[in-house]
Amino acid sequence: MKIYFCGSIRGGREDVHVYQKITHKLKDYGSVLTEHVSDPELSDTGEDGTVEGDRAIHDRDVDWLQQSDVIVAEVTQPSLGVGYELGRAVDMKKKILCLFRPSSRRTLSAMIRGAADGERFVVRDYSEDQVEQVLDEFFSRPGI
Numbered sequence: 001m002k003i004y005f006c007g008s009i010r011g012g013r014e015d016v017h018v019y020q021k022i023t024h025k026l027k028d029y030g031s032v033l034t035e036h037v038s039d040p041e042l043s044d045t046g047e048d049g050t051v052e053g054d055r056a057i058h059d060r061d062v063d064w065l066q067q068s069d070v071i072v073a074e075v076t077q078p079s080l081g082v083g084y085e086l087g088r089a090v091d092m093k094k095k096i097l098c099l100f101r102p103s104s105r106r107t108l109s110a111m112i113r114g115a116a117d118g119e120r121f122v123v124r125d126y127s128e129d130q131v132e133q134v135l136d137e138f139f140s141r142p143g144i
């Protein structure tokens with residue numbers, strides 16, 4: 001199974017340790033196409049700051065989205081890129097899990113929470129210590 005993991009990069013890297021935890025667990029279910037997202041060495045400038053670099057990142061990521069079977073997004077730290085990826089993934093009719101931590105005291109965008117249908121697009125509130133349990137639950141759903 002190919003898994004596309006989304007997490008904030010230029011939106012801020014405060015949650016990178018949570019991304020690491022999620023990516024580590026995701027490897028139990030398949031290959032993670034976007035492992036760089038959870039790399040603590042990657043700063044909020046991203047992989048490449050040039051216009052050509054940004055185009056290459058965009059085109060590669062859209063291609064990976066197309067190839068992927070499941071999208072898992074950590075959406076607590078707001079990120080334009082993650083929002084864009086989720087919109088594209090909905091259009092591609094992909095199976096999507098969004099993970100949000102209410103302990104952040106943020107309110108998740110209505111465009112993400114409001115997109116949930118409980119089947120193809122799942123939004124799950126969780127705490128950091130529930131990462132394994134929440135992912136096990138999601139990946140044991142029929143059709144995943």
Ligand SMILES: O=c1[nH]c(=O)n([C@H]2C[C@H](O)[C@@H](COP(=O)(O)O)O2)cc1CO
Pocket residue numbers: 005006007008009010011012034037045046047048057061079080081082085
């Ligand atoms: O360098 C990058 N590499 C990359 O793969 N992305 C993708 C993957 C992430 O899930 C998402 C993060 O978007 P943003 O940088 O707007 O927070 O975009 C984003 C950047 C920088 O915007």
